[in-house]
Every structure is written in C-alpha cells, then in structure tokens.
Amino acid sequence: MTVLVTGGTGYIGSHTVVELLENKIKVIVIDNFTNSKREVVDRIKKITGKDFIFYEKDVCDKEALRKIFQKHSIDAVIHFAGYKAVGESVKDPLKYYQNNLFSTIQLLQVMDEADCRKLVFSSSATVYGNPKTLPIKEDFPLSTTNPYGTTKWMIEQILRDVERSNSNWSIAILRYFNPIGAHPSGLLGEDPNGIPNNLMPYIMKVANHELGTLNVFGNDYNTKDGTGVRDYIHVVDLAKGHLKALDKIAKTTGVDAYNLGTGIGYSVLEMIHTFEKVNGVKINYRITDRRPGDIDACYADASYAEKELGWKAEKSLEDMCRDAYHYIVQNKK
Ligand code: UFG
Numbered sequence: 579m580t581v582l583v584t585g586g587t588g589y590i591g592s593h594t595v596v597e598l599l600e601n602k603i604k605v606i607v608i609d610n611f612t613n614s615k616r617e618v619v620d621r622i623k624k625i626t627g628k629d630f631i632f633y634e635k636d637v638c639d640k641e642a643l644r645k646i647f648q649k650h651s652i653d654a655v656i657h658f659a660g661y662k663a664v665g666e667s668v669k670d671p672l673k674y675y676q677n678n679l680f681s682t683i684q685l686l687q688v689m690d691e692a693d694c695r696k697l698v699f700s701s702s703a704t705v706y707g708n709p710k711t712l713p714i715k716e717d718f719p720l721s722t723t724n725p726y727g728t729t730k731w732m733i734e735q736i737l738r739d740v741e742r743s744n745s746n747w748s749i750a751i752l753r754y755f756n757p758i759g760a761h762p763s764g765l766l767g768e769d770p771n772g773i774p775n776n777l778m779p780y781i782m783k784v785a786n787h788e789l790g791t792l793n794v795f796g797n798d799y800n801t802k803d804g805t806g807v808r809d810y811i812h813v814v815d816l817a818k819g820h821l822k823a824l825d826k827i828a829k830t831t832g833v834d835a836y837n838l839g840t841g842i843g844y845s846v847l848e849m850i851h852t853f854e855k856v857n858g859v860k861i862n863y864r865i866t867d868r869r870p871g872d873i874d875a876c877y878a879d880a881s882y883a884e885k886e887l888g889w890k891a892e893k894s895l896e897d898m899c900r901d902a903y904h905y906i907v908q909n910k911k
Pocket of ligand 1 (some may be wrong): 626662704754755756776780792793795796806807808846869
C-alpha cells in the first residue's frame with residue numbers, strides 16, 4: 579500500500595509517517611516546510627531505519643500534485659497540510675480560507691482525476707464550538723468560533739458533498755482533541771517559533787528556561803478548579819489512529835467522522851502539577867484574565883472510534899509530560 583501524506587513533516591504528520599513506515603506502508607510526503615523543519619525528514623528515517631519519497635511542494639500547486647499522482651500509484655491520502663494558528667486566523671482570515679480550502683479542493687480534484695478516492699482528513703474538536711454537554715459525541719451540532727475552525731468545518735462539508743456526488747469515495751474525518759507530547763526518541767516533537775499559543779509548548783519553554791512565567795488564562799471557569807479543561811492526547815496515540823482509519827477506508831466507502839481523544843479532561847493546573855511531578859521541575863505561573871474565545875471544558879466521547887476503528891488512546895498524561903520534556907531537553911538550542 580502506498581500513502582501520500584500532505585504536511586508529513588509537521589507535528590502530527592511526522593509522527594504519523596513514522597507509524598506508517600513502521601507498519602511497512604510505502605510513504606510519499608509532500609510538504610513546503612511552512613511550519614516545520616527540513617531536519618524532520620532525516621529524523622523520521624533515523625527513527626524508522628526506512629526511506630520514503632519526499633517532495634518539497636505546496637499542496638496549492640496543482641501541477642505538482644498531478645505529476646506526483648502520475649508518477650506513483652497512490653492508494654490513499656492523509657491530508658494534514660494547512661495553517662492552524664487560531665489567533666492568526668482571526669487577524670488574517672483570507673489567508674486561512676485561501677490556503678486551507680484551496681489546497682484541499684485541488685487535492686480532491688487531482689485525486690478524482692487519478693481514481694484515488696480514499697482520504698483521511700485532519701479535522702479538529704474545534705468544530706464542536708462551545709458544546710452544551712460533555713463528553714462530546716460525533717453527532718453533536720457543529721459551530722465554530724474562529725476562521726481556522728471554520729476552514730475545518732467547511733472542508734468537512736466539502737468532503738460530504740464530494741462523497742454524495744460519487745459514492746466510490748471513502749473518507750475518514752478525524753477530529754483531534756488536544757495533541758501533546760513527543761516521540762519517545764526525542765527526535766520529533768512540537769517546538770513552535772516565538773511565543774507559543776498552546777499550553778503544553780508554553781509549559782515546555784518555561785521548564786527549559788526559555789520563557790519566565792506561564793500565564794494561566796482564567797481561574798473562574800465552571801470546572802473542577804476554575805481553570806480550563808481539555809482532552810490532551812499523546813501525539814503517538816493520535817498518529818496510530820490514522821493507521822486504523824486507513825484500514826477502515828480501505829474496506830468501506832462513504833464518509834464518517836471520529837473523535838480522537840482520551841475521553842479524560844484535565845485542567846490547566848493539573849497539567850502544570852503533573853508536568854512538575856513527572857519531570858522534577860518547577861513551572862512558574864500566574865493567573866491572568868481569560869483568553870477571548872476560550873471555553874470552560876472540552877473532552878471527547880471516544881467510544882465511536884473504538885467501536886468502528888478499533889482504536890483507543892493508550893498513553894497516560896504522565897507519558898505525555900515526560901516525552902514532551904525529553905524532547906525539549908534533547909533539542910536545547
Ligand atoms: N492556556 C493557558 N495558558 C496558555 C495557553 C493555554 O492557560 O499560555 C489554557 C487555555 O486557556 C485552555 C487550555 O490551556 O484552557 C488549552 O489551551 P490550548 O491553547 O493549548 O488549546 P485549545 O483547547 O485552546 O485549542 C487547541 C488547538 C486548536 C484546536 C483545539 C481542539 O489550539 O487548534 O485545541 O480542541 F482546535
């Protein structure tokens with residue numbers, strides 16, 4: 579089986595490529611390093627001892643996509659490529675709509691031309707907006723609170739329309755909760771440039787003395803300790819979910835969405851304290867105002883993925899905190 583992975587050097591993409599190679603799947607990666615580093619290509623090869631084909635191309639480049647599909651016999655595509663910074667999407671919505679929608683439409687057109695209609699798409703729990711009840715099930719009403727989230731929602735609708743137009747399509751929409759952690763080798767992980775937007779990368783930089791104090795955005799939420807609650811999932815568990823989704827779409831047609839989360843919600847303070855305990859470090863923090871747009875709590879009912887895909891997250895919060903810290907220490911600048 580040969581799988582094309584768009585965005586395969588990014589945070590989730592790179593971990594997924596490792597799992598694919600370790601399961602003897604032939605991999606072709608396309609990435610333009612917008613939000614990733616070149617060294618990831620060699621690091622994936624180092625971890626797996628396996629080679630794969632890499633194209634430094636933009637998924638918006640339709641001719642480049644066509645050539646790749648003409649040259650290789652591709653059985654399925656995992657589509658990660660896309661912009662993903664919530665704050666930036668609010669400031670520059672057109673950049674997000676242009677890139678995330680256009681690239682996906684081009685990809686779908688080229689896949690259709692090439693008679694390749696098996697797709698795993700990276701969606702996000704952000705499509706549930708501010709859920710009325712918890713845990714979140716796949717059939718909950720969808721709504722979004724920022725342009726990034728709206729691109730995910732729109733692409734989900736596009737995929738459903740495409741499948742309606744041709745029932746040979748087989749599409750798995752994976753709605754990720756909050757991926758954190760890193761590859762246990764310390765070679766792959768998340769290390770955003772500048773000030774991180776997300777909690778775990780920020781904690782990692784405070785632990786590594788790159789940043790002084792973590793701002794905890796509000797302690798008056800309707801949660802166990804007043805701080806925001808999220809469903810954090812180890813990126814390696816998440817990566818494994820993509821292999822299960824590939825198995826599923828290989829055997830079926832249609833389009834379906836699956837929550838990939840652990841089903842457990844942890845608060846910001848629980849995250850800080852677990853990270854401190856597991857790694858023997860101190861995380862300085864202060865309570866500040868709420869971040870606009872944040873919700874109280876978000877966690878998955880992950881039973882549908884378990885039933886339909888045979889997938890379940892296995893790693894603990896301690897594993898996530900340990901691997902995240904290992905990665906930042908190994909890659910000290
Ligand atoms: N938080 C802080 N301080 C920080 C950063 C975050 O207190 O410096 C808090 C937030 O208020 C929230 C929690 O930590 O309560 C998690 O925040 P993140 O920014 O790490 O994650 P979000 O849940 O806000 O959003 C993430 C991704 C989105 C994705 C969503 C899916 O950024 O792209 O998960 O649920 F859509």
